[in-house]
Amino acid sequence: MSSKDLVLAVSGLNVAYNESKVLFDVDLNVRRNQVVACVGRNGAGKSTMLKTIAGFMRPTSGTITSDGESLIGRAAFVIADMGIKYIPQDKKVFSDLTVRENLELGSYASQDYDWMPVFDYFPKLKVLLDRKAGYLSGGERQMLMIGRAILGRPKMLLVDEPTEGLAPSIVMHLRAVFSELAKKTALVIVEQNLPLVCAIADKIYALKEGRIMAELTERASIKPEMCEPYL
């Protein structure tokens, strides 16, 4: 399959923070509407990888392409406009703005003012529209972050540890949402929550100390026990 058909094709990626190198020769492929998970211990470089793909960091070498177009060197907002949205792990929303205004910004950026899909996935947000986002709980913020990001029908979401610190009921909700989303959007999810990830992922990459240690592509072989060694 040529890289032109891949929603994301990463090859030989090397990234460094100032003097210290964080990612070593990382290769990664994501097909259209595929769910790809990245697992690994803290500090393995997973977040760095997502940030680099999203354009917030520059690699020292390697290539990143989406549908044949190179992403390297483009500003992060340009990459977002291309349909690749990054959802960081900090669970931060614009606290001084209301939920409505947060969504408005997402709409303004993507020129997509249809909020129905967002409310389909997260009915709670409709209720909270006029609440200042700073007063939302962790789970509600995560919902808002994802809701904002899916405006404009992105072709791929880069999600960094979405379920970290969230109650099990919300985690279940998110799992269902991701499953639905996967029908129209490619997902690259960085997670420590193995059961979740194994349930929905089509492919798993295991990262350790900046290197891809394993690539599990057989649905059958994707089980938490297979990932354990890498955590």
Added chain:
Amino acid sequence: MNAQLLISGVIFGLSLGGIFFLMSIGLSLCFGLMRVITLDQLLYYSIGAYLTYTIGLLTGDVWLGIIGGVIVAAMSSFLVERVVFRRIYERDLAFSMITSFGVLIGGVGVIKYFWGLIPRPVPAPIAAQVNILGTDVPSYRLVIIGVAMLVYLGIWIFLNRTIIGKAIRAGTEDCGHVEGLGINVYRLFTITFIIAGALSGLAGGLYAPLIMVDPQMGLEVLAFVFMVVIIGGLGSIKGTLISSLLVGQVVSLGSLIYAPLAQMAPFAVMLLILLIKPTGLFGSTLQKR
């Protein structure tokens, strides 16, 4: 101190506060969004004043001069953002402070080149006086107060009712997230710079008739602008308004009590406030993101 003196002192203080507000809002805005210290705003303040002088002289209309001053100041600010600040957003705060100071000093040199060293007077566009509560007060000062209030209102509407304004507010919280949504944050920076420059130019233009326009004027008010911004807290519009009104009153009423001390009183106030709240009244912490 009789009532008349008090009233004119308060009005004087309010108009001074209005000028301080217009002068300082640029610094506060730029810091809030971009986390840079933009001392060059004081250059646009001077430019506003000088253009007011020149255009006022050529056309006989000081208001036209003020408008011209605002436009040129805004354009200068835009130019500097493009050429200088674009390259230094990621650097730490000391960097932007030194660089913007370089721009300010260089700009003073440019002003000296074109206009020379001699201070220039600018006639007030309104010479009339108005009677408030038994005291004669120059109408021009009331106009300044009015303009400052309008500007505050305008900024409030901009930041709270327009999408770009909301994007800027979001940016003061986290620029990365704004960019991650797909919004061109660099265009937001430029817009903010232009607004800041325009307001600084407006401050200079409005203030020009009340003082002599001279090349060092930007440097002379530098300390006051700092104090206003520190007391109010960098990055807070409301804080800047409150502290500029406060400093205005302190200087004005203070000079009625004991003139030489009035210039220094804001410093004492600033030290007091910093002792209690090291980031100023409403300021956010000076962290680089």
Added chain:
Amino acid sequence: MNIVKWWWGLLLCFGLVALGRVFLPLPFAIEVLIFSIYTMGCNYLLGRVGFISFGQPAYLAVGAYAAAFYFFYLGNNPYLGLLIGIVVGMVVSLIIGPLFVRLRGDYFALVNLALAVIIFYLMQKVLANVTHGDNGLWFLTSLTATPILDLTRPDQFFIFAFLAAFALWVFYKYLDDTIFGALCLATKMNDDKVKSLGYSNFNIRLVAFVIANTTTAFAGAMYAVYLGFVSPAITGPERAADPVVVTILGGVGTLYGPLVGSVVYTGLKDVLSKVFGNWELVIGFLLVFIMLAGERGIWGSLEPQLRRLFTRKAAGGVSQ
């Protein structure tokens, strides 16, 4: 550490200065020396501790006016005047230090600038009775000749300034080599690590603050003795940037940066004000240019090159 290696830089540098004295006019040489002592304080604060201070003129004025008050009202021994300037500078830094040093980096800068302006107004208006405001205090004629080196005579003052500068540079170089010096740098880069090692960031910064500003006050007192008069203009708002500009020009945090920067700055000012009358323009653009292009300053960029040149030579010698 190798004694020769430690000293040879200092000796070479000051040897050059002495040589320069032969070719350059005396006032220029003296100005450069005093100015570089003035800048040294700022350079140390910015380069070693990470504090940018736009308010160094405040401490310059403190030292200058302390000496001036002594000369005008009390006595006429230049050495004593210098000592008073130093002591008052130290005392003021010790009083102000605890409040200022606790502020985060950039409030620190702004607050120092405000201090400079306040002292300006103090000397110009508030205390005009004792300071004679803008007219300044004149006491050149009241200074008495001093034994060994007569400070009232410019050529002997130069020798004194030269020796004082040399001593100061030795002190600062020594400081760099001590644990304190290392801690200053560490504090600049990583607060938390220093804390976890058991040191107090606040104390380190405070000591550095006092050292730097006492140095600046000393420069102020030197100005007082050399010029024979002091006026508020030395701490006017236009002067606030001088030490910062020179620090950047010379190279932040480098040992010889202040000297190099002073020579360039004073030289430029002299030359340009005769040609242009508008040297601010050049300095301003130069500053922006340096910041955008490299921020390491003139000496800062030269130093690594020279070092490489000399270590290669030394290595070549050793390997024989």
